[in-house]
Amino acid sequence: MSLYHVSAENTQGIIGEVQLSSGQLVKTSHPLGKEEGFNPEELIALAWSTCLNATVKAVLVEKGKGDTFSKVAVTVKLEKETSQNGFYFQIDGKVFISGMAQDEGESIMFEAHKRCPVSKLFSQSQTVSLTYLACLDSF
C-alpha cells in the first residue's frame, strides 16, 4: 500500500488549468509564452530541488549534522534535439553543504542522489547532471 498518492488531470494541454486530486486547481503555461502559471520546466526544477535537498538534509541528520545549511539549485533548459525532431530537457543540479569540502560534500550529495525518489526517476537519463560546489559563491 502506498504511503501517499496524488493524481493530476490535464485536459487542456500546455496552457490551462490542471486539477490535482489533493484539491488545488493549478494554472499551467507555455515556457515561451506570457501566461500566468507554471510551465513543465519550472515544475521539474521545483520537484527535484525540493526532493533532493530534503534527502541531503535527511542524510545530514543521520550523520548528526542536522543543523547544517544546504542548498540545491536545479536548472532546466529546453533544448532542440540535434539528431531528430523535437525537444528535450537538459537538467543540471548543483549542491552546496555548509563547511563541507569537495570530497565529503560529494559523498553526501551522491548518497542523497541514490535515495531521492525524483533522482531515481532521472537516474538513467543522459541529460541530467549533478555537481557539488564547495563554495556558495559558485552558484
Next chain:
Amino acid sequence: MSLYHVSAENTQGIIGEVQLSSGQLVKTSHPLGKEEGFNPEELIALAWSTCLNATVKAVLVEKGKGDTFSKVAVTVKLEKETSQNGFYFQIDGKVFISGMAQDEGESIMFEAHKRCPVSKLFSQSQTVSLTYLACLDSF
C-alpha cells in the same frame, strides 16, 4: 543555445519556499503533512500530465485532428522500497483521446511519449507506466 531555461533554488528542504529564477516564490510541503504548498509528488504529476497532453495535442494537430479532446491523468504514489531503505515514486499515466479506439489511440500516445521532454527523462525508469484508455469512464 537553449530555447528557454529556468532555475529553482531550495535551501529549506521539503517544507518551505523555493525561489524560481522566473520570479515566483513557491511554497513546498511534505506529502504526509498539513502545510500549504506543493509536494514533489504533486509537482511531478503536474509536470508530466501537462507535458504529455501538450505533446498528444501536437501529434493530433499534425494528423489534422487538432480539435480532438484529449486527457492525460498521472498518479504519483510514494512507495517504500522492499529490498533496501528508502522510498520511490510509482508513476502511472493514463491517456484518453476522444473517438479513438485502442489501436489508434495507443499509437498516438506512444508517439507523444517518445517526444515529450518529461517522458524522455523517465523513459528508462522501471517505476513508470503508461496506459491508453479507450473509454473516459475508465479514469
